[in-house]
Amino acid sequence: MLAHPTLDDTAVRDLVADAVTAPSMHNAQPWHFDYSRANRTLTLSADFDRAMPMADPTTRGLHLGCGAALLNLRTTAAHAGLRTKTTLLPAPHTPALLATVCLDAPHEALDVGLSGLHRALRERRTSRYPFAERRIPDSVRAALVEAAAREGARLEFLTAWHREAVLDLIVHAEGYDRMDDERDAEQRSWTRDSSAESPVDGVPDYAFGPVKYGGEAPVRNFAGRRSLPGRRYAAFEQQPQLASLTTTRDGPADWLRAGQALERVLLLATSEGLVSSFASQALEWPDLRWLLRDPVHGTGNVQMILRLGYGPQGPRTPRRPVDQVLTITP
Incomplete structure (x- = not known):
């Protein structure tokens, strides 16, 4: 749970730490966040060095992963009581610039529904195990x-x-x-x-x-073509x-x-x-x-x-340290 109601640097790091729990293709984590203290705005950019030219030549899958991270950011911001304004593709001629999220938008409505999903952020995992033959209601x-x-x-x-x-x-x-x-x-x-x-x-x-x-x-x-012992x-x-x-x-x-x-x-x-x-x-x-x-x-x-x-949860998969995916500027 976000423990810093004010927008100091620690609070911003906590927001991004929640955001990057999102799934991404092959867990490549192809995102970077920039925070402007002056504008109280987070910018989400694509890290095209983490693209997959064979399986994802259009970067459609990369964008899906970044979109998932964006939803997580909105979720944890709502949980912290922050009213946000999100703009997709704010600079159409800059393909890497995917979204901006103003964290101080007093005229925007607070998404209470998103706030209620915050607890699931760190519980959600991909499960590659057998599921039960039980129908979802x-x-x-x-x-x-x-x-x-x-x-x-x-x-x-x-x-x-x-x-x-x-x-x-x-x-x-x-x-x-x-x-x-x-x-x-x-x-x-x-x-x-x-x-x-x-x-x-x-x-x-x-x-x-x-x-x-x-x-x-x-x-x-x-494992692909490999055989893993055990x-x-x-x-x-x-x-x-x-x-x-x-x-x-x-x-x-x-x-x-x-x-x-x-x-x-x-x-x-x-x-x-x-x-x-x-x-x-x-x-x-x-x-x-x-x-x-x-x-x-x-x-x-x-x-x-x-x-x-319904079935067993998958294990937690690793995440890049926040300092690798977040830059804070005055």
Whole structure:
């Protein structure tokens, strides 16, 4: 909980420490914050040195992660009683400049709903473990749909026949990944051997989860072509509960909105006792991504496929020190 109601440097560091608990593609944490004491404004920028040119050539995934961090920032600011004003892409000709958040906007309404999600910030983790075959209640599903809508995105739980089509596309994507040397190398560059180093980014081996030997749940195998000694096998759920997150348009501002919607959904899901993981494999292949849409509606751009349910929490993954991702200026 933020312990500093005033906007001194310690309070700003606490805000950013909460913001960077957000998920990002391969835990690359591709963000940087700049705080201006004079303007009481935080600026969020993309760190394109942490982009993934093979799996994410348009940086769509990078923007989603930064959008998730932005939602976390808004959440912890609301919890501290700060009325904020957020502007996306304030300098359109500067692609790295993603958003500004004025922390002293007295005429803005306080988002009480966001404030209530603060506790989930540090409880939310990606779980690459089997989930129970227990259906998420309709009331919880409806609340998650509403959470996404509040951030300008659409969340839709996949029907049985659409789920099967999406799972088939994910299998194709995983096959493409295995045959692509450059993608395999890129993913491997973002995995970490926790016994040999103290990682601050990337996916450590203890977070890979078990090897899937049965079930239909889509789980990315971060070991890739490697075999890790001692890694156990497990059967996953036969009927995974998947949801698609879509936006009407498909540009950088939409990706940032989708990232905020994604994180708002994840925080609410965590608050409701759910666990989650991502099934983004097919999204990383342009010829498969457009096929992920529900053919009945046929509209919207799929930004993420989520796997939700009841099961064990995943382990905490490392984060870069705040001093690496925050600059404070007069």
